[in-house]
Every structure is written in C-alpha cells, then in structure tokens.
Amino acid sequence: MSDFLTLVIACGFGSAAFGVLFRVKPKHLIFTFIGGMLTTSILLVCLSAFEGNNLLSNMVSSFFGTLYCILCAHWRKAPFTVFIVPSLFPLVPGKALYYTMVGFFEHDKSVFVENVVCATEIALGIAIGIMIGNIFNTIIRSRTRKVVDGVGRLNKKK
Numbered sequence: 001m002s003d004f005l006t007l008v009i010a011c012g013f014g015s016a017a018f019g020v021l022f023r024v025k026p027k028h029l030i031f032t033f034i035g036g037m038l039t040t041s042i043l044l045v046c047l048s049a050f051e052g053n054n055l056l057s058n059m060v061s062s063f064f065g066t067l068y069c070i071l072c073a074h075w076r077k078a079p080f081t082v083f084i085v086p087s088l089f090p091l092v093p094g095k096a097l098y099y100t101m102v103g104f105f106e107h108d109k110s111v112f113v114e115n116v117v118c119a120t121e122i123a124l125g126i127a128i129g130i131m132i133g134n135i136f137n138t139i140i141r142s143r144t145r146k147v148v149d150g151v152g153r154l155n156k157k158k
Helices: 002-021 026-049 054-076 080-087 094-105 109-143
Strands: 146-148 154-156
Touching: 002 026, 002 080, 026 054, 026 080, 054 080, 054 109, 094 109
Parallel strands: none
Antiparallel strands: 146 154
C-alpha cells in the first residue's frame, strides 16, 4: 500500500513539474497534480484487475483522465490541452521505448519486438481512451443542448 501511495504522489509531482516545464499557469498546476495522481492510480488498479493488460489499462486510465481534464477545462475556463498533456504524462511508455531502442541498436530482436509491442499497446490505449472520452463528452453535451468550445466555454447549440 505504501508503494502504491508513493508512486501515485510521485506521478502527481511529475505531472505538475511537466506542467511547469510547459508553462502552465500556477493556478492550474494543482489540477495537473491531481490529474497525474488520478490517471496513475486508475492505471495501477486496472493493471492488477486486468492482469497486466497494457492496452485496456491505459485506455481506461486515459478515458477517466480525459473526462477529468474536460471538467477542469470547463470549470477553470482554460484550454483542454493545459490539463490533458501533463495529466497523462505518467502514462507515457518511457521504459518500453528505451528498451526498444536498446534492442534495436544492440541488434537484439527479441528485446526489440517485445518492447515495441508493449510501447504500441500503451500508446494505442492512451489514444483510444482520449478519443472515447472526447466522444463521450460530445454525446453528453449534445444531449444537454450545449457544446464546449476549445477554451471550455459553454455555447448554446443553434
């Protein structure tokens, strides 16, 4: 349990630091911190529930992260990307990408293929989760006769 909590908090700080790197306004950094913690905690729970399925775990995590970021963008009246990029940063498959390149440059096909598959599953899971989250948001907003534009403002549909 302490390892879980340590990892979640560390990913929150990593998300906030990534937000600082990309010049996110200080008033939004707490939301990137919470977003990083949220996506990481959901990812860890899903990895244990789905027995290590990278595609499904990252898809579910990025889906809920996307919904969280849509709500933050609406509530804080800021662009969606201000929240989504740092919040999903902990999901990026850094280790798999690193070992993919190690396998490639050392001509070790088994390491290369294993890590390419892993990195591709993670990247596809993140992308599909973001798409499903945005589609879900569009459906919900169209049903309530309101559409959120790029900066989080509600516009009445004509």
